[in-house]
Amino acid sequence: MNLQIDIKIDIEGKLAINLVDIKLWLRRAFEASGYKRDAEVSLLIVDEIEIKRLNQEYRQQDKPTNVLAFPAGFIEGFPDDLKSHLGDIIICSAIVCREAEEQNKKIQDHWAHILVHGMLHLLGFKHTNDAEAANMEFLETQIMTNNGVADPYRESH
Numbered sequence: 001m002n003l004q005i006d007i008k009i010d011i012e013g014k015l016a017i018n019l020v021d022i023k024l025w026l027r028r029a030f031e032a033s034g035y036k037r038d039a040e041v042s043l044l045i046v047d048e049i050e051i052k053r054l055n056q057e058y059r060q061q062d063k064p065t066n067v068l069a070f071p072a073g074f075i076e077g078f079p080d081d082l083k084s085h086l087g088d089i090i091i092c093s094a095i096v097c098r099e100a101e102e103q104n105k106k107i108q109d110h111w112a113h114i115l116v117h118g119m120l121h122l123l124g125f126k127h128t129n130d131a132e133a134a135n136m137e138f139l140e141t142q143i144m145t146n147n148g149v150a151d152p153y154r155e156s157h
Helices: 019-033 048-059 093-102 107-122 130-146
Strands: 003-009 039-046 067-071 084-092
Touching: 003 019, 019 039, 019 107, 019 130, 039 048, 039 107, 048 067, 048 084, 048 093, 067 107, 084 093, 084 107, 093 107, 107 130
Parallel strands: 003 039, 039 084
Antiparallel strands: 067 084
16 A cells, blocks of 8 residues: 655754655554555654644643654545545654653664654554553564564663
8 A cells, every 4th residue: 555645844953864764664654554545644843842732732731742643533435546644643853862862772763663653543553551552562563673673662771
């Protein structure tokens, strides 16, 4: 299946990951999920002020976060030959980079994990209970390790 990716970068300074890698990791998560139709996704990269504002507005959490995902939802009877819009992913570049440093992870690897995590949310994966979290973490780990990146949930030393 084909995935169209629209990216908007709304930060000052240089992005810590290139656009080719962003698209690659989103596609890897899309393919691993088993989704069976053409789709599109939007990615917005923002600063800490904007992610905090969005987190407060949509999740009632008055703090910044690394990623927000807004699934568009499945429309019953949607024609199979049309692309479905999966939703929007919003990532705070500064937080992802800071987390990578704090967790002793390569910035590129942590970016990959956050992209995969956000994409899986758009595809219906959740972590609202232990069983859902275990299932989502298993798939994330599988996607990452199958593509040469260490398990994102193991302790870094």
